[in-house]
Amino acid sequence: MPLLRLNVNGRPVQTEVEPQTLLVELLRGPLGLTGTHVGCDTSQCGACTVLVDGTSVKSCSMLALQAAGRSVTTVEGLARADGTLHPVQEAFIACHGLQCGFCTPGMMMTATCLLQVNPQPSDDQIADALEGNLCRCTGYVNIVSAVRQAATVMNAEGA
Amino acid sequence: MNAPQEARRFGSGRAVRRIEDPALVQGQGRFTDDLAPAGELFMAFVRSTHAHGRIVAIDVGTALAMPGVVAVYTGADLLASGILPIATAPAFKRADGQPMAAPPKRARPTPWWWLTVAWWARTTSIAFSQAR
Numbered sequence: 001m002p003l004l005r006l007n008v009n010g011r012p013v014q015t016e017v018e019p020q021t022l023l024v025e026l027l028r029g030p031l032g033l034t035g036t037h038v039g040c041d042t043s044q045c046g047a048c049t050v051l052v053d054g055t056s057v058k059s060c061s062m063l064a065l066q067a068a069g070r071s072v073t074t075v076e077g078l079a080r081a082d083g084t085l086h087p088v089q090e091a092f093i094a095c096h097g098l099q100c101g102f103c104t105p106g107m108m109m110t111a112t113c114l115l116q117v118n119p120q121p122s123d124d125q126i127a128d129a130l131e132g133n134l135c136r137c138t139g140y141v142n143i144v145s146a147v148r149q150a151a152t153v154m155n156a157e158g159a
Numbered sequence: 160m161n162a163p164q165e166a167r168r169f170g171s172g173r174a175v176r177r178i179e180d181p182a183l184v185q186g187q188g189r190f191t192d193d194l195a196p197a198g199e200l201f202m203a204f205v206r207s208t209h210a211h212g213r214i215v216a217i218d219v220g221t222a223l224a225m226p227g228v229v230a231v232y233t234g235a236d237l238l239a240s241g242i243l244p245i246a247t248a249p250a251f252k253r254a255d256g257q258p259m260a261a262p263p264k265r266a267r268p269t270p271w272w273w274l275t276v277a278w279w280a281r282t283t284s285i286a287f288s289q290a291r
Contacts, residue, residue: 034193035186075186089184093176101183102190 006067008033009077017064024048024059026067027074035075035105039134046133049106050074056113058132075105078112087157088112088150097146099137107133111147119155123148200229200287207283217284227289234283 001016008031017026027033027050036059039047043061050059051073059072078086088108091097098104107130114121114129121129126147127140135143182188205222219231251259 028193033186034190035188037190038192075184079185085181085184092184093180096177098180098183101179101188104183105186108184 002065004065004068006069007071009073010071010081019063019065021064022060023050023052023057023062023064023067023072026064027059027072033074033076037102037105039102039106044132044134045103045106046110046130047103047106049109049133051109051113054113054116056110073109075108078108086112087153088115088147091146091150091153092143095142095146095149097139097143099139103133103135103137107135107143111150114147115151115154119158120151121147200289203286203288205284205286214283219284219286222284222286225288229287229289231284231286233285 001018003014004017004026005012005014007013008027013031015026015030017030024036024038027036028038036050037047038060039045041060043058046058048059049056051057052062052067053070054073078089080086085093086108088111092104092108097107110130110133111126114126118125118129123144126144130140130143130147179188214234217233217235219233222228222231250261253259
């Protein structure tokens with residue numbers, strides 16, 4: 001089996017993987033990071049979204065080997081090392097941006113990517129960015145509110 | 160006069176933080192697929208490719224012969240095992256003792272249910288295996 005070296009949530013990882021292993025299978029299986037969910041297996045729902053070198057990627061549509069040498073951030077790596085929640089995590093709690101919580105990790109990773117690229121998105125831009133993430137509790141209104149609040153907090157912190 | 164007053168009683172008039180959220184936003188939720196008990200099996204549903212029809216027979220031999228497949232059940236197996244219809248809520252009675260107006264109940268696991276395909280993609284059999 002090919003040897004894979006990558007960085008996951010700030011830690012170097014070295015492991016052997018079958019060539020056909022999906023990135024999400026590596027994360028959930030051998031690495032035990034079950035916060036990244038598989039909702040559909042057909043790259044529609046976005047529950048498996050992670051950051052690869054800062055860009056949001058549906059980890060069910062990427063091979064683990066394609067992440068060689070890259071830095072992967074999952075929902076487990078969103079909070080700071082001291083345990084302080086990321087502003088996006090705080091905002092999802094404060095705005096009731098989650099109900100069952102299954103789509104939430106993907107939503108938050110997509111939102112984090114959006115706010116890095118566009119720190120002051122409009123509601124339309126937030127909705128557009130979250131197009132590839134499905135919520136079956138239909139909490140979209142509060143999810144958009146949460147991303148908007150996270151943007152406000154992050155801009156205030158950065159200012 | 161109508162200015163909001165600070166709630167003085169616990170649990171009244173205050174936003175309530177859900178206790179499950181901190182775990183869920185940190186990927187520490189426990190969904191069924193996150194659990195891996197020893198000896199777990201994976202279930203697959205085989206669904207009808209016909210919109211409507213009567214199930215005459217289902218050949219499970221090929222599926223059972225696949226490595227790792229532990230069992231395959233069809234509707235006929237469930238009928239044969241004596242699995243009873245799903246219990247439904249009892250009908251209320253009117254004040255005069257007559258039964259309430261209600262559509263006829265269709266408890267699903269009847270012979271009709273298991274041996275007829277009433278819509279496309281209805282489950283026709285269920286397979287359990289040691290790997291996906």
